[in-house]
Amino acid sequence: MKVMVAVKRVVDFNVKVRCKADGSGVELANVKMAMNPFDEIAVEEAVRLKEAGIASEVVAVSLGAKPCEETLRTALAMGADRAILVESDSELQPLAVAKLLMAVVEREAPQLVLLGKQAIDDDANQTGQMLAALLGWPQGTFASRVELSEGQLKVTREIDGGLETLALALPAIVTADLRLNEPRYVKLPSIMAAKKKPLAVITPQDLGVDVAPRLKQLKVAEPAPRRAGGQVGSVAELVSKLKNEAKVF
Template sequence: MKVLVPVKRVVDYNVKVRVKSDGTGVETANVKMSMNPFDEISIEEAIRLREAGIATEVIAVSCGVAACQETLRTALAIGADRAILVETDVELQPLAVAKLLKAVVDKEGPKLAIVGKQAIDDDCNQTGQMLAALLGWPQGTFANKITVEGEKLRVAREVDGGLETVILNLPAVITSDLRLNEPRYVTLPNIMKAKKKPLEIIKPDALGVDVTPRLVTLKVVEPPKRKGGLKVPDVQTLVMKLRTEAKVIE
């Protein structure tokens, strides 16, 4: 079966994000960009399925600006077979991305989509669930372990109090949690190979999807700063302060 993995280009997780002084967003010019870490986990999982002889082809898809090609090349270097960029300069919100992905699914016919549980830029945690809804497929969010069992998929999910296991009919969407796997390192020979793998570019119009944003960001500001930094010399002082100053213990 084919496996589809969406990948998002985001500000690298090591970058300390700065809010723009005009309050329109965060600074992304001249900032290191990388693949959303949860998408790396998704690609890794898809490749493991191929290595296990279950997946026949791994297709990486990104939606966004031309520079997302770099993110797709990374996906190809990890081991995806080919890539599709749905290219647009429009600000894409999760519902629009889910619609684009649905159109790609309709075209490509994968039986499984592995989607990162959230992107570390907007922290929305929506796209996988929305894609499943639009396709009418079952969804296994926050996947910790997946096992294909014939026409079914067993998914262990990370929930608030522990783990939960569901069995989904295929085709299905899963969203990757942090501990689904540990992605492999990309090797130089694989980076070279990735340059020769096919990368198709299509436009939202060609997929018949209206990607106009539905939500308006009115402003972006820095969070209130905590006034921390006080150090106490010993445990006695700490407990005294907790009792008399912070009044947080009896």
Template sequence: MKILVPVKRVVDYNVKVRVKSDGSGVDTANVKMSMNPFDEIAVEEAVRLKEAGVATEVVAVSCGVGACQETLRTAMAIGADRGILVETDVDLQPLAVAKLLKALCDKEQPQVVICGKQAIDDDANQTGQMLSALMGWPQATFASKVAVSAGKATVTREIDGGLETLEISLPAVVSTDLRLNEPRYATLPNIMKAKKKPLETVKPADLGVDVTPRLTTIKVAEPAKRSAGVMVADVAQLVEKLKNEAKVL
């Protein structure tokens, strides 16, 4: 069984994001980049399924600039067998990525696509669902537990009321939540081995996909700074402020 894992190169989660002075986007100059944390969880889950003998191959895929090769090498250091980079300088949006992944799924014929539920840069949470719709495959989102056997996947997902367990037929798309696993650290020997693993580079045109953006970002702005708190003398004053100033009552 082959598992395909999309991974995205994003601004490292430890970095304080700065907005460009012209409001056109986020400043990424000289900023540390890393693999999207949810995608790292997806890679770990795929590798665990391979180690358990359920999967035979794990293929990591990234779409973006040439520097995304570093992200793919990280995925291969965790345990992915090979990588595919769809190289483009275009600012990719979720639908374009889903179409690229569909083209790769048609080519690679994976039985499962495991992806992060969202990327921490745009928080779109759309690509997995769009890919499922384009492929006509069942989907299980926000997975906190995954078990695969006999051509089916049993996925436990967290919902507002507790836990929901789904059984879906393969091939399918699964998106990962934070509680699914704890990704391993890539050891130095595995990092060295990853450098020798095959990495294929293709262009969107090679896959017959038009990645022209359909959405235009008008402006990016930092959130308003939080105002200082106020001490109140008693409950009556608290209620008065909530009612008349905050207007939440």
């Protein structure tokens, strides 16, 4: 079974994000970038499927500017067999990404597409669902466990009330939640070996996809700073403040 994994290059989770002064977006100059952590979990799952003898090939796909190649090299170092970059300097919104991924799926014909449940930059949480809808494939989102038995994919997903288990017919889309696995430490020799693995670069034009944004981002602003708290002298004062200032009851 061929498995495809989508990976996004995002601001590293350790970085304290700042807005550009003109409110046009997030400051990316001189900021450390890394693979979206949920995508890393998706890659890890794909590699584990391969190590278990279930997946025959793992193909990592990223979409965006040239530096996304670094993110793909990380996926290759983790154990993906080859990589595809759909190179584009334009802004790619979830619908455009889903359409591009659909076009890659049509070329590659994987049985399973794994994605992170969302990217930690825009937190859109849309791409996996949109891709499933466009392809007309079953989807298992927020997966915390994935098992293949008798040609069916069993996906355990975290929902408000607890855990739900779905049986999906292949081919299918699965998006990874935090507890699906703990990604491995990439071994240093694998980083060197990843340089020799194939990485193909194509463009949205090659795939015949119109990636023009359908949504317009008006402004990006920092959250309002939290107001300082105060100390109260007694329970009576606390109750009075809750009642008269906070108006909680």
